[in-house]
Amino acid sequence: MLAAMRAARELSDAEIAARCREGDEAAWSELVDRYSRYIYAILTQAYRLSHHEAEDVFQEVFSRAFDKLDSLRDDAAIKPWLAQMARRAAIDRHRSSGREVPAEEILEGQVDREIERLDEALSLQQAMEILPEHCHEIIDRFFARDESYRTIGGALDIPPGTIASRISRCLGKLKDHLSQAEGDADVTLGRK
Numbered sequence: 001m002l003a004a005m006r007a008a009r010e011l012s013d014a015e016i017a018a019r020c021r022e023g024d025e026a027a028w029s030e031l032v033d034r035y036s037r038y039i040y041a042i043l044t045q046a047y048r049l050s051h052h053e054a055e056d057v058f059q060e061v062f063s064r065a066f067d068k069l070d071s072l073r074d075d076a077a078i079k080p081w082l083a084q085m086a087r088r089a090a091i092d093r094h095r096s097s098g099r100e101v102p103a104e105e106i107l108e109g110q111v112d113r114e115i116e117r118l119d120e121a122l123s124l125q126q127a128m129e130i131l132p133e134h135c136h137e138i139i140d141r142f143f144a145r146d147e148s149y150r151t152i153g154g155a156l157d158i159p160p161g162t163i164a165s166r167i168s169r170c171l172g173k174l175k176d177h178l179s180q181a182e183g184d185a186d187v188t189l190g191r192k
Contacts, residue, residue, distance in 0.1 A: 049093060
C-alpha cells in the first residue's frame, strides 16, 4: 500500500482522476491529500466559512467529487472542477444557513482574486515538492523562515558564501518547473 501511495504522488491530475474512477484507493487518497488544503482555503479564505462550517462543506465537496467523478469531462481539469464544487457548496452553505453575509465578503471579483491567489500558492507548493531536497530546504529557510545565509549555512553545514549561489540555482529550477507547468496547463486548457 505504501508503494502505491508513493506512485500516486508522481501521477498527473489526469492519471489520478482516471485511477480514482477505476476504484484505486491510493489514487483517491492522493487526490484528497493533493487538494485538501486548497479546497479548505477556498472555503475559509474566499468564502469566509467558519472552520466548523468549512469542515462540513469540505467533506461534502469530496463526497460529491467521489460520486460525480464520472461526469468530469477532462481528467486534467480536476483542480478547477473541485474548486467549482467548493464554490457552489460554499454558496449553498451561506444560503442554507440563513445568515446574512455582507456583500463585500462574497463579491465574485474578490472571490476570483482570492482563488487565483490560492491557485498560485498551490502551484508553488507543488513545484517546491518536486525540487531536490537541498533546494526545498534552502528556499524554505531563506524565504519562508527568513533565515540569514549564516544561519542556513550553519544548519546545513554549507559555507555561508555558497548559500546565495545555491538559492539562485534553486530559484532557476523552480522558475523552470513553474514555466513548464504553466505551459502544460495552457495546452490542457487549449490556450496555445
